[in-house]
Amino acid sequence: MAKIKKGDLVQVISGASQTRGGDRGKQGRVIEVLVEQNRVIVEGINFVTKHTRVGQTQRGTKTGGIETVEAPIHISNIALVDPDSKKPTRVGHRVEQVTKDGVTKDVRVRYAKKSGKDL
Template identity: 60%
Template sequence: MISVDVERQRVLVEGVNQVKRHTKAGTTGRGARTGGIITQEASLHISNVMLVDPETKQRTRVGYRTETVERDGRERTVRVRVAKRSGKDV
């Protein structure tokens, strides 16, 4: 992952959603700029990004499992995120 824009809920992932920009040759304040076709990554909405399974190293969905944990002498119910593909904790 390259960057995350929290306000717009978008992420920039390396090698994913590549677009081609056609740039015109010209001059900038620092010198001449060559024209051509540039390939670069475009941002994705955060809902379209999946987690990587810690065991199989493939993308996976996320599920939840409830556990009862004892803290400070009291029992609490805690939700734990689980990879659907392997069942391991994320």
Template identity: 55%
Template sequence: MAKIKKGDLVVVIAGRDRGQQGRVLEIDKERDRVLVEGVHRVTKHIKPGTSRDNQSGGIVEVEAAMHISNVMLVDPETKKGTRVGYRTAEVEQDGRTRTKRVRVAKRSGKDVE
């Protein structure tokens, strides 16, 4: 199970874009890939008429997927990269007590969400 989810703020820890931060746009769990907004941009050659956005074709820059091990969640308190752990919490829901797994930043100990 991936500890990074769609919408999380992550920092790149390896590769040419090391140190850059961005939001996770998409996760491919089968290939362990993640798409981060504004990071790992590559040039792509588009044929004319293949997409609605670019009817004329040409060269465009798009985000490329990178391996999930090359990104790290940003700690909400220190704004630096952190590992992720889990803890169980008792949650009152519909009049019943349920246990729920909550993500926790290892660096500061604060809940992530």
């Protein structure tokens, strides 16, 4: 079961600090999870400059130029944020029994472990 999913609030826990121009300590929502590469794209984090070739659309308007987009960041460099304390925390799984239409099933559920001082 995945520890990080699309829509989760995460915090960058490694890399250059914000005083040195980095993203460590910043929080953002996960836009996309790239499972094959063990990377995630986080909203507002790890911006890169992308140069796109000038082209033309059907209406004749010009496209292209320089734009900034979020680049993927490795999953080991982020941590899930505990919704209660708003601090980075570890993720655990537990089995809960869910009854639906008279049938009881065991379902694995994610939960935020106790967050310490800093992760």
